[in-house]
């Protein structure tokens with residue numbers, strides 16, 4: 001069985017964590033594994049080290065023409081190498097930490113003409129003709145080979161054994177893969193970053209209270225409806241023909257168009273056909289796993305730019321400006337597409353949760369049961385930070401933040417959470433935020449309406 005694993009080197013020089021999980025899955029299966037990476041020539045040593053774990057060969061796609069590629073141009077370039085390698089399966093990480101879009105895998109599956117399974121949590125069975133995987137939120141899914149998987153953070157990459165041998169690294173240029181350089185790199189990228197600025201959204205003025213006021217503050221806050229200022233900012237001039245794929249992104253679509261048309265979410269083929277026939281100015285998608293997967297495939301089918309996880313949309317009546325957090329949430333970038341229709345996925349919030357959420361952070365890891373009892377008492381659901389998930393205290397589906405879900409309850413009670421920007425981007429649309437933390441300088445208080453400076457153990461709910 002031939003498996004290609006797509007790997008990207010992160011800004012820290014290490015393997016992108018999701019790609020590490022994909023590589024580990026491939027190593028567990030065995031067979032003939034080839035690593036495929038696009039990057040500068042300096043990535044050669046990084047790839048060589050990775051071959052010690054079991055891949056016989058690594059291919060580095062390196063050419064000036066590849067620099068500055070967005071997800072679509074990256075997927076096109078990788079697909080040419082995949083066609084040349086002709087594997088049974090391609091394993092990718094769900095997303096990179098740099099781009100954080102989760103688009104490249106699905107786009108690559110279209111350009112490489114392969115089946116697709118996204119958000120893989122485990123492989124149930126695999127042979128040369130068929131694969132079945134457990135997925136994060138779509139149950140068990142099978143695909144016929146050749147197929148591409150995008151893998152969640154499900155395992156740790158093994159360490160090399162002392163006796164392990166290095167494989168070899170081949171460098172392939174645009175010529176070697178027969179690339180049309182007008183479709184590669186910055187030139188071939190339909191999305192363009194217009195400006196970036198510091199991300200200060202979500203900041204609030206914190207009023208410090210004592211623990212005995214907690215229940216009063218919660219009931220007052222529940223009575224106020226959740227607000228979301230940024231998302232609902234409406235542009236003065238509007239676009240005239242905008243599609244909202246499903247109801248979920250409709251509120252966003254309405255900020256840039258008076259009468260957006262709702263197109264039911266269906267297969268990529270059907271939606272691509274409608275878009276081609278109707279030629280709207282913009283297409284707005286939700287951010288659930290299926291919408292993300294379908295939007296990325298439609299983008300590749302029609303060679304259209306796609307901007308992921310936008311937190312607001314703006315327009316001057318002609319162009320759609322898409323605003324999204326970048327660089328792990330520390331900045332916001334304003335992006336436009338040079339292809340029409342402009343396409344964006346927007347951060348839609350989880351609607352199936354209670355009005356009150358209690359977020360449990362690492363500082364409260366010893367008090368999970370106590371917090372669960374409190375949540376039950378006030379009719380709340382619980383959520384978690386990534387540190388709680390990574391350390392196996394709580395399951396992934398509870399994770400809120402950049403690499404988890406986005407929530408917007410009327411009240412978010414953050415217990416033992418430091419307030420990393422990666423967590424904040426997932427809960428900043430909450431109506432009222434209450435933070436409980438013994439460290440009065442913890443950043444979470446900058447994003448809270450009410451703060452209780454205390455250890456969770458000392459609070460009687």
Ligand SMILES: Cc1cc2nc3c(=O)[nH]c(=O)nc-3n(C[C@H](O)[C@H](O)[C@H](O)COP(=O)(O)OP(=O)(O)OC[C@H]3O[C@@H](n4cnc5c(N)ncnc54)[C@H](O)[C@@H]3O)c2cc1C
Nearest residue numbers: 361362363385386401402403404416417418420422423456
């Ligand atoms: C690319 C990237 C993506 C990420 N995505 C996410 C994401 O989606 N979601 C996410 O949450 N994180 C994410 N992270 C991780 C994030 O940067 C933080 O590491 C994480 O949110 C910290 O979790 P925490 O607040 O639970 O833990 P810590 O940062 O360790 O904070 C624990 C807090 O508990 C307080 N505390 C200590 N003792 C007590 C006590 N007795 N009672 C109450 N409080 C106490 C401490 O004062 C501290 O403020 C991401 C990181 C990266 C690099």
